[in-house]
Amino acid sequence: MTDSTPQYKTSANPSEWEAKTLAASLEKMPRRQEEFPTLSGLPIKDLYTPEDVKDIDPLKDIGFPGEYPFTRGVHATMHRARPWTIRQVAGFGTAEDTNGRYKYLLAHGETGLSTDFDLPTLLGRDSDHPVAIPEIGRIGVAVDTLEDVRLLMKDIPLDQVSTSYTINASAFVLIGMYEAVAKEQGVADNLITGTCQNDILKEYTAQNEYIYPPRQSVRLVVDTMEYAARTMPRYNPVSVSGYHIREAGATAVQELAFTLGAAHCYVTEAAKRGIPIDQVAPRVSFFWDIHNDFFEEICKLRAARRLWARMMRDWVGAKDPRSWMMRAHSQTAGVSLTAQQPDNNIARTAIQALAAVLGGTQSLHTNSKDEAFQIPSEGAIKIAVRTQQILALENRVADIVDPLAGSYYVENLTQRLEEEAEALLRRVLDRGGMVESIEDGFIQREISDSAAAYQKALEDKSEFIVGVNVHVDPEEDLPFEEFELDPGLGERQIKRTQSIRRMRNATEHAEALKEVERAARGNENTMPAVCRAIRADATVGEICDVMRGAFGDFSPPVVY
Template structure:
């Protein structure tokens, strides 16, 4: 249909009404002196200055002058080609939409398996699992420290039998599964492999991901067990083992998410996350493992926060910087090693218990940023997550949000649609440059481990977190329903989620029963092999796998490592 054209007289009158000066500006400086200055006389800016959420200045206007240093072919390029600014695949979402991967995990393995099936029935295409605090810290459910936390923030897993029940009726050669676990990840990777083989899945068909990014635990989430150097060694053990036994499995998902949730800026999230990935790959190389053997199976996990354009540009900058790091800094030659494959999750820290329906809008906007930024996988938070484990009704809305984006509004039909925007390209480059500068500070200090041991990274994140909280307190940043547009006397309209009160007792009973029924001599011998491998600095995973088959528990295997490595005491940051 032909466009409707306005009569010239009407068009001229409209221009005169909205812009009484209307000079023919020949450059930006002229526009600022005339058109902009006149407008500001009538309507001043709503605030003195504008910045991204990370504090990068935002100008009034972006023009070709702001992208003069950017080479369209070298720096932006084409999707599926180095430096992957525009995406890691040539077709991106035109061929296959991102994986809808909602996190599940609570109570016993049976409880979480039921949630898995609910999500798959409602259109989820990949599974993701949270584990409870005892499992995360390598303690069995009947350990005195674990009793109050069984199944509360994730699923309780003590034994191989728990993982069998967790993955019951889930075909592991068809459904990709992610495990959000770190300090004890080496045990859960072994258990996942065992269950996949029990299902008859061939080694080269075992897919999935384990977070297994221990470095961010020391800087953000604090769910660590062993000292950083020994913990990194265990991560490299899993990388080497998976490359040989499960070549399609991702043993590490380097996680910026938790760093950002702890208060980091987008720049810090980029620098410290890519720095951790660089550390794991280079530590593998020190062991004699070629970068191209492990780097292709390193994936990433990003937080998608409130600043719409900054988050889009963050993913574009991350791909470009990682590709350059792997190719030029590390010397990887396989193009698969240069790819930054990403899972993203909307920002949990942005959710509010107040006016929880607002969280649906927040999540949808953040999800759109992740898609426009080129993520391969996405979790959308549920509206009640600031208050509790998501209810089924809330998590269904979160899944439907992704389905609307995938099927209704055409955002999956175009590859990197914001490429070429003066602002987007300028901000992508600024984020890359700022992140690289901070990462080089870390490397100049000796690397990620050294910068964790002396508290440098923790101080950076703590300072940013405090600055953001102060900005909220002073209403320089806004959180609708919390510090602006507040509803007094609000009642929380949640569909309340409750854990089964008998769940913990059943979990402990099952774990103790397995301990009683197993071949004790076989278990003891297998645990002795784990200890010998750790002491002799051999790859511990073959021995861990044998111990798992001998029904050793998560706590028992992790305790062997405690005997060898000890437990970590962090530095006093402030």
């Protein structure tokens, strides 16, 4: 009897699979599009196999969690020991308003605080400055004086709760104010924790909230690094931010290259000043955007850790393994939120948050569904917190370290992102570095070109945003309560600031500001003089105006 069972032979290699199995499948069902690139434009193949990772050394390139090159995470246990910090951004109105939001978030499970400041504070203007009045408390909390920070942190134990400040051009003043309030609470120097963004270089390339020219601004950043290392050894004076670069339209590759370039600038400028690298580098942290391309974002975090470790050990010469470790906060992509069908933002945020966790973030902010419109409402921000709690407690994704390691695609994409980012970063360094590349507009042009390309892709529908250019619904009323600022907050803020000006010691105040000017025009660290001025009740605007007199303002190059 003859066996009539069809003979079946599996493919011996990828080429045979493509010629036989894939080709037959494509005849019946063609690909839905000709090319499948990542959001950064890196091509994605049909299939990844051992051939795609043959040049990756499992021990040298991937390694183990908590060990160089930290591809798999900076801690051996990662989230098995302690889940990431839930750190939602808060900040609106006066210090009292934001303090109330802090307490609401802590009561609902947040484990770390994060603060946005209003536009006048970001630009070093007091609330009663004529250009500031329309913007008081609108996009963040208004801070003019040390008293504002006292009220902002009222009943918040700064030896137990870590606080992050999202501020850059005037960050040196807010760092001094935070230290002063912590000490008033009785917190010992070595117990003061927290982070200040203080990444001024990305302001010139992405967010445009700068005051002084780049070189002088970098000097102030290094001043804070040196000062914090001496007075607050557990405080992070710089959180180098790729987030805003990505939100301005950069690709993941550009986000990696320009962010690491900024960090390289800060630590090497500190070294030029004679500050040991290993004294400041362990307190440099990072802030990443987690965008829509799920696997690219996971691989971006893995590539960032590996490239930073190699940079610090091999390029810069840091000896302390803590200097090689990239500690990172992440935030889901604000720019991906839509005003159309805003409930979709809950799904977007949850998926992006999952990518951040699988990528090994240490801290996470999940956006609220109404942030495309306004400061988050309490109901929306609670959903954002609950999203993180579900990931931490229900889905088991926190129970395994780097679970995607060894995936042919993940390891291949991690390596490609690292290689592309390193190549772009070396272009920047070959041009003289980040400052030079900002002054002549190179980085701004790179980001603008990427933003324009993405916008074109949305318009021709080679990229999709559900509810915007595909699956569009008729206009509907907003399904949530509108957030409203207290219309009297500006008057209250101005009244408090002017009252403090009247009550302070005029002689002590004037002498302190003269000391700030002397330090700024000289070569010494400006922070001791700034802290003296803060104790003399000098305002944010007054201290920044002294620096304006010493450093001047900055006019950006014309990019287009």
